[in-house]
Amino acid sequence: MRPFTYERATSAQDAAAKVAATPGARFIAGGTNLLDLMKLEIETPTHLIDVNGLGMDKIEAIDGGGLRIGALVRNTDLAADARVRKDYGVLTRALVAGASGQLRNKATTAGNLLQRTRCPYFYDVNMPCNKRKPGSGCAAIGGFSRPLGVIGTSDACIATHPSDMAVAMRVLDASVETIRPDGTTRAIPIADFHTLPGQTPHVETALEKGEMIISVAVPKPKGGTHIYRKVRDRASYAFALVSVAAVIGKDGKGAVALGGVAPKPWRVEEADALLPKGSKVVADCLFAGATPREDNAFKLTLAQRTIAAVLAEAKA
């Protein structure tokens, strides 16, 4: 690990301003992803600003319904919150499907959204990777692509976003609330928060330099049946090959998003309206324009079957 200086943040704006003004500075919260990558020298910050002391660890009701989830709420606490379990079951289900108990105790809501891809070529510093080293090429394209993306990818990067939580946030229409170095705040719809790789796969979110997530808001409960179905190589503690987050009403209508297939939680709003028509048309809509490769083409079939299982579960 490269040497770095360390300080504890005194306020959110101060932290944002310092990260913007200090070359090589980064926020650290749970640290479970950042430290992993620092040990591999994939991330090489020269200054860490520890934001753990800033509060931002409460889940509060929003006037008119909905919840405001502090950026530092740990995955365990978010999953276990009584309001989340009752009204946002898809979120609890997605959280407990991810990582291990130890990691969920440390990992934060904001950090979960900001975690980097688990593409094996991003992790292997001996291989070219446009995300890790812009312009170096993509070893995943033409490499072993089984865990990688089938849609939303580009000829520069086929990595997937690894989060389960973010997929649930996407069907819940969450918004990511931030503070910028000048103290101004804004809310970014989760749909716009993660960006597609195009020719700049190293850019992964809409965040500006120094901009810090302070909370994630979910609107008032949608009702319906909440399902998160994750398919993976092991029964526990593995990233998704395919996952389906869905909130489905009694009339069969609702919202659906996929994980494990794209560089961001994959939702196509037109597909929501097709839910009463069955998994085939929903999957066809979600995967319009997909560019699967030999090793990961199975994800299209697997996703359709997982959607079918989710629809059957919603009906049951």
Add this chain to the structure above:
Amino acid sequence: MTEGYGAISRRDVLKTSATGAAIAGSLGPGNVAMAQAQTAAPPHAAVSLKINGKATRLELDTRTTLLDALREHVKLTGTKKGCDHGQCGACTVIVNGRRINSCLTLAVMHEGDEVTTIEGLGSPDNLHPMQAAFVEHDGYQCGYCTPGQICSAVAVLEEIRAGVPSHVTADVSKPSPMTTTEMRERMSGNICRCGAYSNIAEAMAQVAGVKA
């Protein structure tokens, strides 16, 4: 190397190639700043924490993980380093009542925190009930993962009692039941390459007071 070329042993070749790789790594064109940084002492910071009930103040290289602080600085070598990347769970300790991977957190981030390691759970003369149950049920073979397994197991029972849901909880709107299915799912972050899993599950069930 003092020996002639013809006398190079396999060990020497390995040593040489390792050294060569290290030099190439540290003095490559992109690493000038790193080489310069290495001439000065790396940044240090102070942290005070309570380890197994004992107030401890450490002055550490900021890069020191909680795991390395415990093992190398406090000399509590019960906590083990397995993968050092949060994948195996051998480094699991309990911080402020919660189990975490001590390899994936910096010691300096734990100002004022209470850390419990395997040494703090019990002693050879006074075993924690979970330690005694692991002994009784042969919940280990080589023992390397055991401190992490036991710290995790103790915390898992608390998590179930506290109503934290898991992936196998059928209805997340209700508290999770104390079952072996729940315990097994929650232990998935602790790998045992000897394969003592079923005995670990039996030990946990005994402490929890349920049928394995």
